[in-house]
Amino acid sequence: MYEIVAFYLFSALTIGLFLVTVMSKNVLYAMTSLAAGMVLISGFFFILGADFLGVVQLIVYVGAIMALYSFAMMFFDATRDIKEKNTSSALVFLLGGLSALVLVLMFAAPIHSDAIVALYPMHEGVGNAQDVGIVLFTKYLIPFEVAAVMLLVAMIAGIILAGKKMDESLTEDMSADDEILVVKDEK
Amino acid sequence: MENLVYIALFAPFVGSLFAALFGMTERKIFVGIVNSSLLAIAFLSAVTLAAHVYTTGEAIHVTMMDWINAGDLNIPFGFVVDQISVTMMVVVTTVSTVVHIYAIGYMDHDKSFNRFFSYLSAFVFSMMILVMSDNFAGLFIGWEGVGVCSWLLIGFWYHKPDQSREENPSVSPSWAANEAFIMNRIADLGMLIGIFILYWNTGSLQYDVVFAALPNLEDSVLVAAAIALFIGAMGKSAQFPLHTWLTDAMEGPTPVSALIHAATMVTAGVFLVIRANPLYSLEAVAGVSYFIASLGTFVAFYAASMALVERDLKRIIAYSTLSQLGYMFAAAGLGAYWIALFHLAAHAFFKALLFLGGGNVMHAMHDELDLFKMGELRKKMKGTWIYMTLASVALAGLPPLAGFWSKDAIIETAFNEHTYFLWFMLVITAGMTAFYSFRQVFLTFYGEDRHTPLGFHPHEMYKFVLIAMSPLAVLATITGWFMGEYKAFITHLLPHYEMSEHTHHLATWLGLIVIFFAVSGIVFAYLKYARTGTKAWKRDESKEQSFVYKLLKNQYYVPKFYEEFITKPYKIISEVFWQQIDIKIVDATVDGIAKTLYKTGDATRSMQTGNLSNYLNWMAIGGVILLVIAVISAMLV
Amino acid sequence: MIGLSHYLIVSALIFSIGLIGVLRRRNLLMLFFATEVMLNAVNIAFAAISHYYNDLTGQMFAFFVIAIAASEVAVGLGILIVLYKKYGSLDLDDLANMRG
Numbered sequence: 001m002y003e004i005v006a007f008y009l010f011s012a013l014t015i016g017l018f019l020v021t022v023m024s025k026n027v028l029y030a031m032t033s034l035a036a037g038m039v040l041i042s043g044f045f046f047i048l049g050a051d052f053l054g055v056v057q058l059i060v061y062v063g064a065i066m067a068l069y070s071f072a073m074m075f076f077d078a079t080r081d082i083k084e085k086n087t088s089s090a091l092v093f094l095l096g097g098l099s100a101l102v103l104v105l106m107f108a109a110p111i112h113s114d115a116i117v118a119l120y121p122m123h124e125g126v127g128n129a130q131d132v133g134i135v136l137f138t139k140y141l142i143p144f145e146v147a148a149v150m151l152l153v154a155m156i157a158g159i160i161l162a163g164k165k166m167d168e169s170l171t172e173d174m175s176a177d178d179e180i181l182v183v184k185d186e187k
Numbered sequence: 188m189e190n191l192v193y194i195a196l197f198a199p200f201v202g203s204l205f206a207a208l209f210g211m212t213e214r215k216i217f218v219g220i221v222n223s224s225l226l227a228i229a230f231l232s233a234v235t236l237a238a239h240v241y242t243t244g245e246a247i248h249v250t251m252m253d254w255i256n257a258g259d260l261n262i263p264f265g266f267v268v269d270q271i272s273v274t275m276m277v278v279v280t281t282v283s284t285v286v287h288i289y290a291i292g293y294m295d296h297d298k299s300f301n302r303f304f305s306y307l308s309a310f311v312f313s314m315m316i317l318v319m320s321d322n323f324a325g326l327f328i329g330w331e332g333v334g335v336c337s338w339l340l341i342g343f344w345y346h347k348p349d350q351s352r353e354e355n356p357s358v359s360p361s362w363a364a365n366e367a368f369i370m371n372r373i374a375d376l377g378m379l380i381g382i383f384i385l386y387w388n389t390g391s392l393q394y395d396v397v398f399a400a401l402p403n404l405e406d407s408v409l410v411a412a413a414i415a416l417f418i419g420a421m422g423k424s425a426q427f428p429l430h431t432w433l434t435d436a437m438e439g440p441t442p443v444s445a446l447i448h449a450a451t452m453v454t455a456g457v458f459l460v461i462r463a464n465p466l467y468s469l470e471a472v473a474g475v476s477y478f479i480a481s482l483g484t485f486v487a488f489y490a491a492s493m494a495l496v497e498r499d500l501k502r503i504i505a506y507s508t509l510s511q512l513g514y515m516f517a518a519a520g521l522g523a524y525w526i527a528l529f530h531l532a533a534h535a536f537f538k539a540l541l542f543l544g545g546g547n548v549m550h551a552m553h554d555e556l557d558l559f560k561m562g563e564l565r566k567k568m569k570g571t572w573i574y575m576t577l578a579s580v581a582l583a584g585l586p587p588l589a590g591f592w593s594k595d596a597i598i599e600t601a602f603n604e605h606t607y608f609l610w611f612m613l614v615i616t617a618g619m620t621a622f623y624s625f626r627q628v629f630l631t632f633y634g635e636d637r638h639t640p641l642g643f644h645p646h647e648m649y650k651f652v653l654i655a656m657s658p659l660a661v662l663a664t665i666t667g668w669f670m671g672e673y674k675a676f677i678t679h680l681l682p683h684y685e686m687s688e689h690t691h692h693l694a695t696w697l698g699l700i701v702i703f704f705a706v707s708g709i710v711f712a713y714l715k716y717a718r719t720g721t722k723a724w725k726r727d728e729s730k731e732q733s734f735v736y737k738l739l740k741n742q743y744y745v746p747k748f749y750e751e752f753i754t755k756p757y758k759i760i761s762e763v764f765w766q767q768i769d770i771k772i773v774d775a776t777v778d779g780i781a782k783t784l785y786k787t788g789d790a791t792r793s794m795q796t797g798n799l800s801n802y803l804n805w806m807a808i809g810g811v812i813l814l815v816i817a818v819i820s821a822m823l824v
Numbered sequence: 825m826i827g828l829s830h831y832l833i834v835s836a837l838i839f840s841i842g843l844i845g846v847l848r849r850r851n852l853l854m855l856f857f858a859t860e861v862m863l864n865a866v867n868i869a870f871a872a873i874s875h876y877y878n879d880l881t882g883q884m885f886a887f888f889v890i891a892i893a894a895s896e897v898a899v900g901l902g903i904l905i906v907l908y909k910k911y912g913s914l915d916l917d918d919l920a921n922m923r924g
Contacts, residue, residue, distance in 0.1 A: 007826050009868050011834045018838055022845030027853065040863050048831075048875040050883050057867070065860070065897050072853060074902045076908060092847040094870050095807045100840030102814045107832035118879035135880050136887070147891045154895030161902025163895050797920035800857075803846050 004048055014040045014177050035066045051128040188239060192249045192266055195232035196319060199283070199311040206305035214300035222304045226287050226311065230280035237273045244679055246270075248321065255324075263393055269319035270680045271528065275318035278532045282450040283311045285655055289543050289708070290442040292652035293550060297440075303343060305681055306465060307446070310336035313683060316449050318458060323382045323392040326459070329425065330375065333452045338368040341439040342446065346406060346780035356746065357435035364439075367432040374429055375423020381415030384408060384602045391716075395398055398465040406471040413466055413475040416459060424456025424512050428484050429747050433509055434669045435499040441546030449508050449542050450535035456514045457531055461681070464524045469684055472803075477606075480520025480700060484609045484616075487513030489743075492621040496628075500545050500556045503627045507582060508538055510620060513634040514597050517609065523600040523684040525677045529670060530593035537581035537590060539625075539665035543656050544575035548631060551645035552638065558630040562637040563719075567645050570653040572632045579628050581663045581707045583621035591668030595698055603690040617701050621708030629717035634724055831872030838865035852904055852914045856897070875890050 017040065028096040038061045045054030120135050136144055197685055202225035202314065204216050240246065246269035268276070287307060294300050316328025331356040342364030348601060349359040357363045386392055388408050389400040401409065420426075425433040436448050447453070467476050494506035507800040511534050518527035545576045549556055551568060565572040584595065593615060601610035638645065647653070687696070716724045730736060739745065794805065825893025842865060843859025867886040908914055 004826055007830065014834075015837060015841065018841045021861060022841055022848065022854075022858050027851075030854060030857055034860060037861070038864060041868060044831075044868050045871050048871045050871045050874065050886075053867075053871060053883050056887060057690065060847055060894055061860075067900055068897050069853075072904065075905060076853065076914060089848070090829045091804065092844055095804070095811055095847060096844035097838050099807065099811045099831065099843055100837060102811065102818060102831050103836035103839065106814070106818055107836055108829055111828065114876060116858075118877055118881075120880040120884075122878045123881055131880060132883060132887075135884060140884050142887060147888060149886055151895050154898040158898040158902040161899070163901070166871060795923065797923035798916055799852075799919070800847070800850060800916045807843055807847055 003047060006043070010040050010043050010047070013037075014044075027076075029067070031069055031073060034069075035062055038062045038066070049128060052132045188236070188247055188251050189604040191232040191236050192247060192268055192319070193251075195229045195236065196266065196312070198229040198232070199308045199315065201225060203305050203308035203312060206301050209301035210305055212294070212301060214299060215738075218301045219287070219294075222308050223287040225251040226284045226341050228279065229302060229311070230277075230284045233276040233280045234272070236268050236303065237277050240268060240273050241269060241676055246680075246683055247711065259390065259777040260386075264325065265321040265393070266319040266325075266392070268515075268728065269292055271458075272534060274528060274677065275454075276315065278419070278535045279311065279318065279447060282446060282535055282656065283314075285659055286446040286539065286543070288655035288672065289652050290440075290547070292655075292739060293442055293546055293651040294440065297341070303340075303440070306336055306339045306347050307344070307442070307668070310340065310447060310452075314455070317717055318810065321394055323385065323394070323397070326462075327378065329383060330378065330419070333447070333455060334368060334371045334423075337371075337436070337447050337452055338364045339802050340443040341367055341436045344444065344771070345765070347438075349658060352746075354636045355578050356538060356632050356742075358436045363432070363435035363437075363720075367436050370429050370432045371422045374419050376796070377415045377417075377422070378419025381417075381419060382739045383411050384412040388412075390628055394462070396707060398463075401465055401469065408571050409469060409471045410475060411465065413463075413472045416463060416466070416473065416668055417479060420456030420459045421482075422456070423454050424516070426456070426482055426512070426516065427489060428712060428745070430486065430490075430509060431742070431749065434502050434505045434742070437499070437505050441501065441542060441549060444505070445539045445542035445546065445756060448505065449538040451521075451778075451822055452763040453508060453512060454515070454535065457519060457527060457629050458514065460516070460519045461524050464519075464681060467519070468522055468524075473811065476520045476522065478520070479599075480517045480606065480609060483513040483516030483518075483520055483613045485513070485742075487517065487616045488612050488619075489513075493739050493742055494623040495619065496736055497623075500548060500558055500561075500627065500631065501682070503558075503623060504538070504541050504545055504557075506619060507541075510616060511582075512537070513616075514613065517613065518597040518720050521604045521609075522601050522682065523597070525681045525684060526596045526600060527592065529673055529678060530597060533581075533589040533593045533666045535580045535664070536659050540574055540656060540659040540743070541582065543659070544578060545572045545649040547652070548575075550644050551650060555643065558627060560638055560641055560643070561631045562634045563632065564638070565632040565643060568632075568647045570647055574653075574656055576628055578663055580584060582624050585619055585621075585705055585707060587664075587667065587704070589663050589666035589692045591702075592670045595671070595701055597699055598685060598700070598701055599690060599694065600684070601692070602687050614704055615699060618686050618704035618708045621705040623713050625709045625712040626716055629712055633717035633719075635719055664668070674747075716771060828872060828876040832869055832877075834906060835865045835869035835872065837867065839864075843866075851914045852907070852916065852919075855916075856900060856904075860893065860897075 004027065014037050017033045017037040023031050024030045024033070042054040042062070045051075045057055048071040080106075112171065120139060123131055126134075201221040205225075206222055209215055209218050236247065248268055249266045249268075251264040251266065252263045253261075260439070287304070290303065290307065294303055297303065310333060311384060313329050313332025315329070317326055320326045321327060342361045345361045347359050349360075349362060354356065356741045375437075379505075382392065385397050387405050391400075422429045427622070433448060433453065437444055439447075465672075466472060490506045490509035490513065494503050494510070495782060497503045497506060511530070515527045515530050517533070518524075519528060546562070547568065548564065548571060551571075552561065557563075576587070581590040584590040586592075598610060598613045598617065600609075601613050690697075718724070731740075796802075839862055841861035842858050842860075845861060846855060849858055867889055870882040870886040870889070870921045872882075874880060874886075904914065909921070911919060913919075
């Protein structure tokens with residue numbers, strides 16, 4: 001009973017919020033609705049019993065990623081309304097509508113298969129977080145480690161790309177170099 | 188023993204490669220010496236192998252390597268040295284060695300000296316493969332090889348320009364070379380079909396396997412294979428109607444004519460028929476064999492008739508080769524294979540000698556070959572005179588020289604087989620042969636001196652060349668005396684052909700008839716051509732206008748017929764195919780494909796706008812299309 | 825009762841909305857927002873299938889998708905900043921350098 005109500009409520013709200021995200025002309029409105037939509041999606045995860053995933057969604061997506069976007073928005077001039085040229089909305093809505101229709105038709109049909117076998121079945125009696133932990137650190141260890149390295153690389157990349165005066169060192173004494181440069185110029 | 192086989196086979200090949208290294212440089216005499224020495228080594232190996240086969244009576248089988256091994260088809264590179272092949276080997280290497288040494292002297296003024304030796308040795312190598320191979324595929328490889336080398340050698344002076352047919356019936360060396368090669372190619376189609384038929388029905392191309400399986404085949408298959416193989420032999424041995432290339436092949440240098448178009452390549456066809464004698468001696472194929480004999484007789488007469496009025500020295504000898512090939516085919520067709528092989532060997536010796544002597548004359552007369560311009564050369568060219576007279580006596584078939592024994596045996600065979608018409612034609616031809624060969628001798632060496640007023644100063648050929656020609660002279664004389672031993676030797680392998688009792692009784696009379704015709708031919712020629720003074724021969728212009736004379740002089744208008752009805756229409760067809768089909772259809776199609784691709788690329792370039800949003804549009808369109816396809820295919824399945 | 829199809833339909837609808845956003849938006853930053861929407865839709869689908877088949881694979885996938893989305897945002901925004909410094913504008917139509 002609760003599940004049904006929660007599901008329909010969350011679905012309606014999510015769809016509405018995401019519509020605002022893609023249609024709005026104001027960056028702030030778009031971003032805010034995106035964050036709210038993500039919170040609701042974590043709600044979905046909790047309904048589905050994926051507790052760990054839901055918490056991760058909240059922390060990473062809503063917490064970190066939206067923060068990143070906020071900083072980016074601050075970097076660009078966000079008070080102005082984005083003026084976008086008139087795109088051919090007909091084509092866009094046609095494509096979107098068509099893909100929506102096809103996908104919904106595909107998913108509405110009941111899925112029959114005897115061959116679908118759970119690869120990593122859930123264990124009874126064990127909480128979701130523990131279950132995820134077991135699988136993550138045994139079967140999915142390597143992707144986990146690789147993902148860690150990837151995040152490190154992304155972090156460094158982000159720092160370098162966005163930082164100012166990155167070719168100057170904050171710790172070394174560079175005054176000696178200036179003398180050499182000056183001497184060279186004199187020659 | 189195996190090593191001797193390889194030496195005999197590959198020594199000429201090594202010589203050819205060695206000479207090819209110097210192909211572009213000027214004349215180097217050691218090239219000639221090295222090549223001749225290598226051929227002498229091959230000759231010695233062949234003789235040793237012959238002695239071995241003669242004493243032990245066994246054949247030597249050598250398999251060099253597996254060549255084709257595809258499914259059921261198994262063709263090794265194998266060679267067999269049995270009585271037939273060793274006969275051919277000895278003949279080929281003997282004549283080749285003499286010709287190589289001769290060429291050192293003959294080609295001394297030619298700037299492509301080295302290239303000549305390379306081609307000549309390559310030819311000997313191909314011929315050795317042809318005669319030594321133990322399967323039809325190897326035979327065919329040698330067949331094609333000698334065809335190619337013959338083309339290279341006939342067209343040796345390829346830079347000579349084309350002349351009109353009136354000036355030069357052979358147009359030019361390159362034209363003659365092409366004619367020879369193309370005619371041989373047409374015949375090779377027949378040979379290939381014969382080989383295919385044999386393989387299809389017997390499952391192998393090895394001689395022993397094929398011949399053992401022959402009695403089990405149907406008659407129609409046997410007849411078809413026999414006819415097809417003989418068509419191949421017709422091309423190589425220049426039987427009518429594929430004969431015009433042989434006289435035109437005289438455009439090549441004289442050593443080439445001596446080696447290829449007298450002794451070796453043209454005998455390959457006879458060799459094929461002799462090799463395939465288990466096929467041709469079957470009952471079912473008797474009609475084909477009789478046809479071969481009749482065609483041989485016809486060609487013998489036909490060629491001899493054309494030689495009666497010929498003015499060009501080498502062409503007379505070429506016609507006589509054609510005629511003698513006809514004799515060989517007559518013998519083979521009538522079942523006397525060993526007699527045909529014996530005549531092949533004897534003919535090789537005296538014909539090569541005749542050609543080489545003719546080359547001496549040509550060299551002395553600065554490449555002039557017109558008999559009407561020569562005369563009384565015996566005073567200035569004693570050695571050549573002796574050699575050519577000897578060879579002509581052998582050719583005419585007078586005892587005790589070689590030609591008598593072998594030719595007489597063939598004529599006796601015709602009598603023995605009760606084919607009296609063939610016998611009669613062969614006897615007449617023997618008389619004609621004697622007449623025209625001595626006509627040539629007398630016009631060249633006797634009679635009035637016609638060459639000095641025309642400004643020729645002939646001199647004899649180098650001494651070493653004359654010495655080199657002597658083995659041929661010796662062989663031309665003595666070969667006939669060993670006919671009995673040869674028969675005992677070769678009938679280990681070939682069918683035992685004996686004359687019947689009836690023929691034995693009449694043998695002496697038959698022989699005397701032939702000798703009578705030959706001698707009368709010589710006497711008639713002497714009376715007409717060899718006398719000096721008031722009875723000396725004078726050119727008779729009016730006789731040259733008569734119908735018979737013109738018919739014979741123009742080779743019965745056969746070359747003209749080929750040109751009008753085969754060459755010209757073919758050229759027109761080729762032009763049509765080229766202009767209409769190749770350019771308009773094939774090229775247009777290929778160009779069309781390229782143009783279509785190009786235009787498509789041009790059109791789709793508009794997709795590259797550089798605008799990300801556009802790209803995303805395209806991506807979405809593609810994704811939707813794929814989704815729709817997936818749904819539709821899922822629904823259909 | 826809520827079945828798997830319900831969740832999948834919701835996911836499909838949100839995905840299409842994201843698709844429309846991706847196609848419509850001219851401003852690069854807004855384009856990123858729409859991409860995030862699409863990623864989240866896919867995550868819902870993964871979690872739903874995982875729940876209904878009692879398989880943890882779906883959740884693991886969703887987990888990694890989140891990780892990748894995070895790094896993608898970091899690098900992407902860095903590039904955006906550099907782009908803005910160079911061209912002064914974030915509009916797609918002004919950035920069509922690679923015209924064929």
